[in-house]
Amino acid sequence: MSAELIDGKAFAAGLRARVAQQVPAFAAATGRAPGLAVVLVGEDPASAVYVRSKGKMTCEAGMESFEHRLSAETSQEELIALVDQLNADPAVDGILVQLPLPGHLDSEAVLLRIDPDKDVDGFHPFNAGRLATGLPGFVPCTPLGCLMLLEDRLGDLTGLDAVVIGRSNIVGKPMAALLTAKSCTVTLTHSRTRNLPHYLAHADIVVAAVGRADFVKGEWLKPGATVIDVGINRVDGALRGDVDFAGAASVAGAITPVPGGVGPMTIACLLRNTLVAAHRREGVALDEDSI
Numbered sequence: 325m326s327a328e329l330i331d332g333k334a335f336a337a338g339l340r341a342r343v344a345q346q347v348p349a350f351a352a353a354t355g356r357a358p359g360l361a362v363v364l365v366g367e368d369p370a371s372a373v374y375v376r377s378k379g380k381m382t383c384e385a386g387m388e389s390f391e392h393r394l395s396a397e398t399s400q401e402e403l404i405a406l407v408d409q410l411n412a413d414p415a416v417d418g419i420l421v422q423l424p425l426p427g428h429l430d431s432e433a434v435l436l437r438i439d440p441d442k443d444v445d446g447f448h449p450f451n452a453g454r455l456a457t458g459l460p461g462f463v464p465c466t467p468l469g470c471l472m473l474l475e476d477r478l479g480d481l482t483g484l485d486a487v488v489i490g491r492s493n494i495v496g497k498p499m500a501a502l503l504t505a506k507s508c509t510v511t512l513t514h515s516r517t518r519n520l521p522h523y524l525a526h527a528d529i530v531v532a533a534v535g536r537a538d539f540v541k542g543e544w545l546k547p548g549a550t551v552i553d554v555g556i557n558r559v560d561g562a563l564r565g566d567v568d569f570a571g572a573a574s575v576a577g578a579i580t581p582v583p584g585g586v587g588p589m590t591i592a593c594l595l596r597n598t599l600v601a602a603h604r605r606e607g608v609a610l611d612e613d614s615i
């Protein structure tokens with residue numbers, strides 16, 4: 325392996341510490357801590373683990389955690405009623421509905437119901453539009469975390485060739501928008517792109533978010549490329565990324581591991597977005613770029 329390992333776990337710990345540092349001043353100004361409400365419907369084991377971590381890390385940062393665990397049989401009306409209640413609650417600055425929802429629920433309608441100014445997941449179409457047009461809003465946590473890791477390693481991204489693999493609303497599309505805003509030349513590819521290696525051969529930055537274990541091969545990469553692996557695929561009980569790590573690590577300049585790369589950044593960025601939401605809602609000044 326010649327590639328440098330990008331330690332997302334360590335970077336995320338630093339980000340959570342920077343968030344925590346800001347909480348006492350907010351509390352002094354407003355008489356309360358920033359509040360994050362997380363809604364889990366059903367018993368998906370991975371979701372339950374993520375929700376538990378979110379609650380724990382929210383409290384560790386000195387913020388207020390409101391956890392709502394609903395049964396798998398919860399109706400659309402019940403879930404919408406809870407979102408309405410959280411929208412109206414002044415102690416709640418951020419609302420997150422853990423995905424995926426059970427199949428009988430309409431995720432799009434639920435996400436649309438969240439107050440865009442409390443949408444710390446950045447999934448509401450208002451926030452997607454704000455990102456696409458360069459207006460301040462909330463950026464989805466996983467692509468925001470990827471961008472932070474890229475800027476930490478590469479500094480100014482201007483002019484770099486970036487290939488994003490995957491066109492989901494949660495990762496691929498916002499990732500492409502963020503890199504475009506940083507003046508990269510961005511190619512958004514996906515599982516049906518013809519001749520993916522052709523695009524990767526020129527890419528200084530590769531963000532793989534396609535949801536297929538070991539999909540990206542080392543020989544497709546430009547030597548020295550920075551590779552961000554968003555994939556979390558469970559294969560025979562083990563976690564695998566979307567990138568064939570061993571092959572890629574012998575060609576890339578730097579690469580995120582799975583686990584310990586992008587994953588921990590997701591929750592750290594959620595805490596960051598909650599802190600930002602709280603300050604914006606209360607009209608308290610915050611240097612958002614310093615966090």
Ligand SMILES: Nc1nc2c(c(=O)[nH]1)N[C@@H](CN(C=O)c1ccc(C(=O)N[C@@H](CCC(=O)O)C(=O)O)cc1)CN2
Nearest residue numbers: 374420421422423424445465583584585587588590591
């Ligand atoms: N409403 C949302 N739902 C989901 C999101 C999201 O951002 N908002 N993202 C994912 C799940 N997720 C957070 O919710 C998440 C995924 C992975 C990690 C993480 O730290 N992963 C570890 C490995 C953990 C493991 O063993 O499973 C790592 O990569 O090192 C944190 C959060 C889908 N749903």
